[in-house]
Amino acid sequence: MSVPIMTPPSAPGYKRNVVIDWNNARTRAIPWLLASPLLVYMAVVYAMPVVAMLLRSLNDPSWSLDHYAALAGDAVFLKVFWITLGTSLAVTFGCVVLAYPVALALSRARSTAPLILMVILLPFWTSVLVRSYAWMVLLGRHGVINEALLALGLIDQPLKLLNTTMATQIAMIHILLPYMILPIANALRQIDPSLPRAAWGLGATPWGTFRQVIFPLSMPGVAAGMLLVFVLALGFYITPAMVGSSSDITLSMLIAQEVEQLNWGYAGTLSAVLLALALAMIGIGQLVPGVSNALRTTKS
Amino acid sequence: MEQALRFPARSGDDNRVRGASVSLTNLVKSYGGVTAVAGVSLDIRSGEFLTLLGPSGCGKTTTLMMIAGFESPSIGDIAIDGASVTAMPPYRRNIGMVFQNYALFPHLTAAENIGFSLKQRGVPKAERARLVSEALELVQLSTYGERYPRQLSGGQQQRVAVARAIVFKPRLLLMDEPLGALDKKLREDLQIEMRRLHAELGITFILVTHDQDEALIMSDRIAVMNEGKIAQIGRPVDLYDRPCNRFVAGFIGQSNFLPAVVCGLEGDVVVTKCQGVLVRAVTSQRPAIGAEVSVTIRPERLRFADSTTERASSANCLNVTVTEAVFAGERWRYVLSSDSGGSMVLNEASGAMIRRRAVGESAEITWSVADTILV
Known part of the structure; x- marks a missing residue:
């Protein structure tokens, strides 16, 4: 005859629903379920078209790697590739030089910080199209800058500011x-x-404090900013198309051109190159210590 | 170890440097409408270990920051060795500083952190390496030079911070709650080690802390601060035995405060009427007859009187009832109430030789007049 055993307080069932057990397969599914409407939406309107576009580079007109093989000897592609890379690099370094002092001021400001942030973010919330038009108004042959210089008598004839490489870089x-x-x-x-x-x-x-302490410790932020700006600059389309030189064609402009001419295979190949370039940059960025952390906390 | 911190630029073979003397004259610091430091005057002697002790917000850290040069005083003057440094930027003051969170540079190794000040002073690389390894040895971290701060424990980080602050042979070392983040056991070890370093280096130390035990153990003199002012300054034993006001008596150690009325003076001794009996007390003041005052006695200076205790004329006595008895390890803590209702705490060592008192028991307590302070 056995003695009845009392359930000890620590036995299962005693404390229920106190802690969510994240090792349980069912509870682990909860975040995915919550995200599923968005995931379905993204799959249909984003992932599928991207995959379809990339597939064209392989199967248009028939399955082959011909499009990629042709790139190496394609003079137009190579020129556009280097222009895109060069523009992105120039814009990235221009941004670092201009942004660092502002960031320093912003990080030091106490009462004026919201105001500085507002001034930085206001154009950020304006459409890229509108801002590119604004640069056309400023830089045009009869634009604000030329008219002002003419009125001051500093120049006799309007300068060619719009549709230059410099205009693209300034606007970007x-x-x-x-x-x-x-x-x-x-x-x-x-x-x-x-x-x-x-x-x-x-x-x-x-100055020694800045050089030896503050600047080195801000490097993760600088690297994160460079990564963001470089990757975004790679895909720029509207701004270089509107204010840039007609000979400075970027990859995204070339893609658009090819799509218009219904060269889907070639356009898909170029898209794959652009995507690979962006992913490669992000991959390199992950290798720099502190960058992924700096990116994660950017919006705080 | 003796020549561990010899600095080549200094002539002479004596490793011990004469510490700096610091004098603060009517120092005031206010931020907007808030006054953090409200007129501090203080002379710190060469080679002294002085502690600024007080509750948070009393202005002790602000005072230290002004000495270091990170804050500039609104009014007043700071002089080191007689020369005013009030307008001198911190990087030219040549003062060592240990910060509350150590403030080690996270992107530099322990050795690079320690060598930072030598690099600023243009000490050649080989010499720098030698001085850094000697400083590491002094704080017993010889093999940790290549580690980054995040790879060191709290206690090791604290030692690196100390080594960094003294490697360039400053004549004054400031420390802002340097042991605050460490656990009790480690703190006690490091308190002894800081004292050893102070004796070894011979330079002036100024410590800021809110921990009265730390202040009592480490300092030559303590300046107790309250509400932006120095409440009392003196040797630890003087502050403990002769607090000059109620704040100091309450902040350093525990104290019983009993209301009393002055009824006479016998030389240096004041006779008061307290809890219905005559209680004699010592004081530095000359209170008027009839003045309402407060009598202060430390809980461990009270004793239970028994039949064998001789009644010295230099002792005060009072009849009480035990209302609470708490065991606190090395002592019993009794809460007593006097026949006229006053409450006080008595600490008695615990042990088999000492009779325990029960709650509700009546007793007579006695204490020395010299331990009775009028505040």
Whole structure:
């Protein structure tokens, strides 16, 4: 005859529904279920067209790698590829140089910080199309800048500002600047204020403190900003098409051109190259310590 | 170890440097309408270990930051060795500083952190490496030079911070709650180690803490601060035995406060009427007859009187009832109430030789007049 055993307080069933057991297969499915409407939407309107477009590079007109093989000897493609890469690099470095001082000011500001942020974000919320038109108004042959220079008597004839490589770069830097400022400012804000103090106390001048402490510690933010700006610049279409030089054709412009001429296979191949380039940059970015973290906290 | 911190630029073979003397004259710091420091005057002697002790918000850290040069005083002057440094930027003051969170540079190794100040001063690389390894040895971290701060424990980070603050041989070392983030056991070890370093280096130390035990153990002198002012300054034993006001008596150690009325003076001793009996107390003030005052006694200075205790004329006595008895390890803590209703705490060592008192038991307590302070 056995003695009845009392259930100890720690036995299963005693504390129920206190902690969600995330190892349970059912509970693990909950986040996916919550995200499923969006996932279905993205699959239908985004992933499927992208895959279809990329497939064209392989099966148009018949299954082969001919499109990719042809790229290496394609003079137009190579020129466009290097222009795209060069423009993106120039814009990225232009953004770093212009954004860093602003980010520094933003991270130091106390009462004026919301105002500075507003000034940075206001154009950010304006359509790229509108901003590109604005640059056309500013840079045009009879635009604001030329008219002003003429009125001041500094020039006799209007300068050719619009439809130049420089115009593309200026407009793209303007549009992409917030993507550089915010991660850098965020990285600067996260630097413990006692670190610059420690450096001063140890004999570093304000410039020495910046060079040896603040700048190195802001590098994850700089790298994150460069990554964002570079990848976004790779795919720019409207701005270079509107304000750029007619000889400066970027990859996305070439893709659009080919689609218009119904060269789907070639367009798909170019798209694959552009995508691979962007993914490669993101991959490289992940290797730099602190970058993924800086990207994650950008919006804070 | 003796020549561990010899600095080549200094002449002479004596490793011990003369510490800096610091004098603060009527220092005031206000932010907008808030006054953080409200007139602090203080002379810190060469080679002294001085602690600024007080509750948070008392202005002790602000005072330290002004000495370091990170904050500039609204009014007043700071002089080091007699020369005013009020207008001098921090990087030219040559003061070592240990921060509350250590403020180690996360992108530099322990050795690079320690060598930072030497690099700013243009010390050649080979010399720098030698001084850094000697400083690491001094704080017993010789093999940790190549580690980054995140790879070190809290106690090790604290040692690196100390090594970094003294490697360039400053004559003044400031420390802002340097042990605050460590656990109790480690804190006690490091308190002893900081004292050893102070004796070894011979330089002036200024410590900021809210921990009265730390202040009592480490300091030559303590300046107790409250509401932006120095409430009292003196040796630890003086502050403990002769607090000059109620704030100091309450902040350092525990104290019983009993209301009393002055009824006479016998030389340096004040006779008061307290809890219905005559209680004699010592004071530095000269209170008027009839003045309402407060009598302060430390709980461990009260004793239960028994038949064998001789009644010295230098002792005060009071009849009480035990209302609470709490065991606290090395001592019993009794809460007593006097016949006229006053409540006080008595601490008695625990042990088999000492008779335990029961709650509700009546007793007579006695304590020395010298331990009775009028505040």
